[in-house]
Amino acid sequence: MSLGELLRGTGIVLLDGANGTQLAAIGLDQGGEQNLENPDAVRSIHEAYVRAGSRVITTNTLTMNRLFLASHGRGNDVEALNRAGVELARAAAGELPVLGDMSSTGRLLEPYGDAKESEFLECFREQASILAEAGVDGFIVETMIDLREALCALKACRLAASLPVFVTLAFATVRDGGRTIMGNKSKDCAAALADEGADAVGVNCGTIDPLEASEVIARFREKTELPLIVQPNAGKPRLENDKAVFDLGPEEFARGIAECVRRGARFVGGCCGTSPGHIAAAAKLFNAAG
16 A cells, blocks of 8 residues: 555554664664665564564664764765665565655754754755655654754655655653653644644654653644654663663553554554564554454
8 A cells, every 4th residue: 555545544554663773782883874884684674564564664764864974974975875775675665655764963953053944954855855766655754852853854855755744753741732852842843744734743752651642642633633643662761871771561562552543643653662573562452453
């Protein structure tokens, strides 16, 4: 089924889970750099999510934009890393839709930082154009903590290609209906993203658990009729030997996702700490219910 058909449908669509923390689990550095350095590992993670029941696969290209890569000494690798990410996801996905993954530049917009919206627009347009030319079926802009940066990425995707755009933000608290680290309220995010032409919107990552994510999803539903997405972490992060650990088990994760569905989410998956086991538990739960 095409991405457009999934968007127009009414059933629950199971996305995939984390790429980065799965790479870390096998001893590799997280990030899209592994698309070139360890492509077999990246592809095997995508394949595991397909076997677990994912019906949309996300490229391992989260922060592979020029501004982020330049700050890490790899600004010349933008095209190669993104094209490789699409090729690996496509090889694993087969006929399933593939979303080109995009996220933050790692910089802050004025007046909180020195970045200008025009810089962000060009940066995201470049990445989106590469992803589109490489053959993605749509884009997912995720793990954004600043609504303004998310809107820049959404606008850039629209300039780059006529493909569906999913947008999710990371929430730090459920107080006042949910707020990002930058203080953006969930209701404002839902309204602004809908007005700018997003095809689906919602919540991912952050420092809230799946049940708390369902509270934010409910606030999104009050502001928009667009399809809603939820991809929470495997619980709240805790530090262990200076590393973030996510230890919510697959069954409990799936129950939290089910509550997100009850509150309005239709595209569901996982972020940091989630694995093919978490996605398989969600698939089992939804198959049993449906």
